[in-house]
Amino acid sequence: MELQGIGIGQGVVVGRVVRMSDPLPDPVAAPSALTPAEEGDRVTEALGAVAADLLARAKRAGGVAGEVLEAQSMMAEDPSLVDDVTLRLAAGATAERAVFEAFAAFRNMLTELGGYMAERAGDLDDVSQRVVARLSGVAAPGVPDRGQPFILVARDLAPADTATLDLGQVLGLITLDGGPTSHTAILAREKSIVAIVRAVDAADLTDGDEVILDAANNLVITSPSAEQLSQAHACVAARAAHALAPVSPGRLADGTPIPLLSNLGSADGAAAAVALGAEGVGLFRTEFLFLDAVTAPTVAEQRFEYERMLRAFPGKKVVVRALDAGADKPLAFLNDAREENPALGLRGLRALRASEQILRDQLEALAQADAATEADLWVMAPMVATVEETRYFVALARELGLKTAGVMVEIPAAALLADRILRHADFASIGTNDLTQYTLAADRLLGSVAAFQDPWNPAVLRLVAEVGAAGAELGKPVGVCGEAAADPLLAVVLVGLGATSLSMSASALADVRATLADFTSEQARLLAELALDAEDAASAREAVTTMAATFLDSSSRSEPSRAAHPRKVLK
Amino acid sequence: MTVADQYSQHLPHNAHATKGTAMLERTVLIGSTHGLHARPAKLFSQAAAAAGVPITLTKTGGKTVNAASILGIISLGIGHGDEVTLAADGDTAETILDELARLLLVDHDA
Numbered sequence: 099m100e101l102q103g104i105g106i107g108q109g110v111v112v113g114r115v116v117r118m119s120d121p122l123p124d125p126v127a128a129p130s131a132l133t134p135a136e137e138g139d140r141v142t143e144a145l146g147a148v149a150a151d152l153l154a155r156a157k158r159a160g161g162v163a164g165e166v167l168e169a170q171s172m173m174a175e176d177p178s179l180v181d182d183v184t185l186r187l188a189a190g191a192t193a194e195r196a197v198f199e200a201f202a203a204f205r206n207m208l209t210e211l212g213g214y215m216a217e218r219a220g221d222l223d224d225v226s227q228r229v230v231a232r233l234s235g236v237a238a239p240g241v242p243d244r245g246q247p248f249i250l251v252a253r254d255l256a257p258a259d260t261a262t263l264d265l266g267q268v269l270g271l272i273t274l275d276g277g278p279t280s281h282t283a284i285l286a287r288e289k290s291i292v293a294i295v296r297a298v299d300a301a302d303l304t305d306g307d308e309v310i311l312d313a314a315n316n317l318v319i320t321s322p323s324a325e326q327l328s329q330a331h332a333c334v335a336a337r338a339a340h341a342l343a344p345v346s347p348g349r350l351a352d353g354t355p356i357p358l359l360s361n362l363g364s365a366d367g368a369a370a371a372v373a374l375g376a377e378g379v380g381l382f383r384t385e386f387l388f389l390d391a392v393t394a395p396t397v398a399e400q401r402f403e404y405e406r407m408l409r410a411f412p413g414k415k416v417v418v419r420a421l422d423a424g425a426d427k428p429l430a431f432l433n434d435a436r437e438e439n440p441a442l443g444l445r446g447l448r449a450l451r452a453s454e455q456i457l458r459d460q461l462e463a464l465a466q467a468d469a470a471t472e473a474d475l476w477v478m479a480p481m482v483a484t485v486e487e488t489r490y491f492v493a494l495a496r497e498l499g500l501k502t503a504g505v506m507v508e509i510p511a512a513a514l515l516a517d518r519i520l521r522h523a524d525f526a527s528i529g530t531n532d533l534t535q536y537t538l539a540a541d542r543l544l545g546s547v548a549a550f551q552d553p554w555n556p557a558v559l560r561l562v563a564e565v566g567a568a569g570a571e572l573g574k575p576v577g578v579c580g581e582a583a584a585d586p587l588l589a590v591v592l593v594g595l596g597a598t599s600l601s602m603s604a605s606a607l608a609d610v611r612a613t614l615a616d617f618t619s620e621q622a623r624l625l626a627e628l629a630l631d632a633e634d635a636a637s638a639r640e641a642v643t644t645m646a647a648t649f650l651d652s653s654s655r656s657e658p659s660r661a662a663h664p665r666k667v668l669k
Numbered sequence: 670m671t672v673a674d675q676y677s678q679h680l681p682h683n684a685h686a687t688k689g690t691a692m693l694e695r696t697v698l699i700g701s702t703h704g705l706h707a708r709p710a711k712l713f714s715q716a717a718a719a720a721g722v723p724i725t726l727t728k729t730g731g732k733t734v735n736a737a738s739i740l741g742i743i744s745l746g747i748g749h750g751d752e753v754t755l756a757a758d759g760d761t762a763e764t765i766l767d768e769l770a771r772l773l774l775v776d777h778d779a
Contacts (some may be wrong), residue, residue, distance in 0.1 A: 169711040169739060178738035204740045211746035217709055218743060 099319045103272070103297030104548065105313030106283045109611045110333040111249065111292040112322075113269040115307040118252035120240045122227055125194035134187040141183055141193045143231040148225065149174040166221060173225050179204065193231045201226035249311055251303050255282045270311040272300045272318060277548035287584065290605035294318055296548050305307035332637065341608050345375025348600070348611050352618040356593055359415065359601035361579060365403060368410030371385055371604040375611065378474075379577035380527065380601020382407060382461065388421055394431055395457050397463045403465035412472035415575070417527060417601070419506065420460055420491075422446050422480035432456065441541060446481020446490060446506075456640055458498065465499040476502040478527055484511045488519045506579075508532035513561035517567035523574070526565055528597070530580025534558050552635035553582035557631050557639070559595060566596015575603055587612035587642055593619075594626025620651050691735040693762040695770040696729075696754045702776055704748035713772050714739040720765045736769070 130137055149171045156167035173179070179200055186196035189420030201222055207218045223499065231238040239615065249271045254275040271293040273282050286293035292313050294300075300318060310319040319326055348358035358369035371379070387395050387403055408416055423429045423445060431452055437443035450457040461477065468475040479491040482505040495503035504525035508515050520526055530553045534538045535542040537558050540550030553559075569576035578592050578600040584606035590613060592600065600612070602610065617625070625642050632638035701709040717724050717736035725735040726745070729752040734766030736755065747753060753773065755766050 165708055165711065172714065172739045176738050176740045177735050178741040204744060207744040211744075221707070222740075482685045664731060 101297050101299040101318040101320065103294035103300070103316055103318060104277065105285075105293060105316040106286045106293040107290070107312045107584070107606060109270075109290075109292035109311075109337060110330050111270040111311045111396050112315065112327060112334070113247060113309070113311070115251050115272075115303045115305060115309055116248040117303065117305055118245055118250060119237050120253065122230055122234070122236070122237050123510040125192065125230060125234075127195050128192065129190045130192040132188075132192075134184075134190070135247075136186045137191075137193040137196070137312075138184065139198060140233060141187070143199070144193070145174050148228045148232055148667070151228070163558050164229040172222050172226050172392070173222060174229060194230050194248045197229050198226060209569050215499070219638075231329060243561070249309060251300055252282075254539075255285070260477065265291065270294075272297050272303070272309075272311060274298055274300055277542060277544070277551050283581075286315075287581065287603035287605055293370045304379065320439050321485075340465075341606065343612065345607075346374075346545075347377055347610070348595065348614055350614055350617060350619055350622065352620075354619050356413070356597075356614055357599040358607050358614075359417070359577070359579075359599055360604045360607070361424075361601050362407065365407035365410065367604065368407055372410060374607045376604055376607060378411055378417075379414075380417050380577050380599060381408075381529075382416060382418040384418060384421055384422065388423065388429055388432075392457065397459050397466070400460060400463035400582060401466045401470075404464055405471055408467055408471035408473040408475065413437040414473055416473045417476040417477060417478060417504075417579075418464055419478050420447070420450060421455060421479050423449055432606050440534065441619050446508075447479040447487055448481060450479075451487075451490070457494065461500060462493055469572070475500070476504060478504045478506055478523065480506050480529075481532075482519070483511045485515060485518045485522065492524070506532075507565050508536065510537050510561055516565040517571065520565075520568045520572045520574045524576065527570060527577040527579050527601075528562055528565055530558065530582035533561060533580065534582075535562060536601070552636035553585075553630060554582065554588060554629065554638045556630055556632050556638055559591065559626070562592060562597070563595045563626070563630060567599065571597055571651040575599065582608065587625075587639075587646060588624050589619050590614060590646070591626045591642060595630075596623035616650060617646070678733070681700050681725070691758055692756055692758045693758045693766055694754055695766045696752060697770045697773045699749055699751050699753065700774045700776045704751065705742055705745070705773075709772075710739050710742045713769065714742055716769055720761070720763065721755075722757055722759050722765065724755060724765065724769065727754045727756070729753065743771055 115159060132222070133183040148669045152167050152171035152174060156164045156171060180610060182200040182203060183196045186199055187193070191199070205222045208222065228238045238331060244267070246462050247267050249270040249272060250268050251272045252274070254272070254273050268291060271282060271286055271291055273295045273572075276282050276295040276298060280291065283295050285291070292311055293310055294313055294316065297318055303320065307320060310324065310326060312319065312330070322330070348356045350356060357377045358375065359378045360374075360376035361363040361381040361383070362368060362379050363383045364386045387521045404418070421432070423432045430667050432449050435444070444452060457621065464475065464477055475493050477500050479487070482488055482491065491505065492503045502524045504523045505512065505519060506529050507526050510533070512519055513528075516526060528534055531542055531551075534551055534553050534555065538550040538555065540547040542551050568574075574594055575598045578597045579601040581602065583592060584602035586609045589600055589610045600610065610649050625645055628645055629638040629643045632641055699705060705713065714737050725733050726742060727733040728745045728747055731745055734745060746754040752778070755769055757766055
């Protein structure tokens with residue numbers, strides 16, 4: 099049987115399913131039927147068992163993950179916590195409720211401290227849930243530990259789940275909720291985990307089921323036949339060979355260079371991106387510096403992180419996006435007003451203008467980091483809607499000493515007036531995730547409208563074409579840094595529409611590099627025209643796929659790897 | 670620079686011993702770049718628990734907690750350069766406090 103979903107990346111994997119249990123409900127605050135001493139014995143047993151289990155996991159995990167687990171083990175048997183629980187038991191609480199409340203009290207203290215301490219709140223929640231689960235006689239929530247690699251099935255993954263996810267144990271991810279830009283999808287791309295999101299029917303999968311997870315074809319195959327299994331294994335092998343191909347600069351079949359850049363969320367991924375052939379960074383997200391912070395980081399703190407990242411790319415282009423907060427990532431010191439429609443509210447450049455010092459500090463830190471390193475630093479503003487906003491940002495960046503300043507094109511208005519915007523901006527970078535959400539008026543975080551979030555939609559592509567044409571007319575670079583660039587065939591279409599560079603998760607570089615090399619500029623333009631002429635996303639994708647196959651068949655070049663290309667072979 | 674070098678260099682400046690009749694104290698400045706968060710707090714509270722005698726940790730201008738409690742320590746929100754005081758009594762207090770003060774001076778995030 100086949101389950102439909104939204105595939106992330108081009109991978110295929112075969113494995114057995116493990117389901118992640120749902121979070122536990124809060125224990126009720128009813129008086130205990132047992133004596134405080136009896137409840138105390140239950141607590142002692144549960145805390146000891148959870149601490150021992152966490153310590154055993156810590157030994158198995160080792161490294162940084164092991165350190166976190168070891169700290170969690172200590173939290174479970176912490177003397178201050180035990181004192182707090184004992185007080186609550188004496189007041190007549192149940193063991194479950196006393197443990198829950200005691201952990202919550204410490205959690206609140208950590209959250210109030212902010213920064214590094216607040217990041218530990220999730221660790222405490224996890225310990226709390228484990229102890230309460232033990233007391234209630236149910237399975238601990240969260241990611242199970244099976245001792246052998248598995249395909250994880252979950253409703254959706256929270257950032258706290260993925261932070262403690264032992265990626266070595268996860269062959270693939272299937273989530274029932276979430277869209278192509280959900281947290282799970284982003285994690286899967288960054289870590290090269292084969293994943294399918296929004297596979298609603300995966301609710302029927304049970305622990306131990308063998309499945310083929312085929313992200314390239316948006317499918318989960320349950321109870322696969324021997325033939326399907328051997329095809330899948332062949333796919334896995336072919337793709338592994340693909341990844342081993344030498345990395346080279348991105349170019350079309352006719353030699354036209356299309357620089358392939360990486361999207362990065364912190365300096366940590368820089369080395370891996372360079373190893374995978376990233377020719378620079380097309381989108382450096384700076385939110386990590388600000389999230390969990392109670393106040394904005396200082397210029398010196400920011401400069402340290404920017405330099406760390408810029409040093410990984412000497413002589414190469416690095417495009418840094420100014421803080422993009424609002425909607426899905428609210429920040430207390432920037433905009434904590436409740437809005438009916440945060441995606442349409444005070445976010446991106448709008449929020450930065452309202453707190454201009456934060457923007458000035460960030461640009462100042464970037465200018466200092468630029469002066470101290472060899473990278474070619476470009477800066478861009480998020481969520482630009484108007485020519486006036488473009489002029490504002492470019493002028494401010496110049497004032498603070500930054501030589502290359504551009505804008506993100508995520509709002510249809512900016513795409514439609516790209517010819518005017520690019521007169522002022524040095525470059526444009528198209529964020530296809532938001533551009534799609536705003537063009538289709540479909541919240542990208544809302545699973546029920548995830549089907550609208552398809553960048554193959556000809557309406558979205560027409561807007562991309564507007565920007566591409568304006569860039570060509572004015573001789574200004576036009577990049578694409580949304581996840582659309584990570585879909586190999588769509589990447590060819592984007593180039594045909596005028597994109598001059600593509601930026602994506604580093605894990606997608608190999609597939610996109612290989613596919614770009616199969617088509618000439620002329621063929622890319624023809625494929626783009628086909629996509630623009632289609633009625634909807636599905637027919638655009640189908641028309642382009644069919645024509646691309648024709649181009650490849652008629653090509654006289656011998657392509658030994660072509661026969662083993664993973665796409666469609668399972669059909 | 671070895672840990673021992675760092676200790677001997679820092680000790681004269683920011684650590685001092687107060688010999689009382691019973692209770693012994695050490696006041697030090699925190700060396701870890703991000704303060705006493707998870708890993709440094711874990712190393713420290715493990716060492717304090719292993720000492721086998723009650724030890725308290727006081728953040729200057731803040732609360733006093735059990736030094737063997739990782740949650741107590743984390744909840745003080747101790748940052749880099751903050752001043753804290755360790756206290757213990759008993760025959761072994763001097764050696765134990767020296768060892769714990771050394772852990773606080775080292776930058777575990779480096």
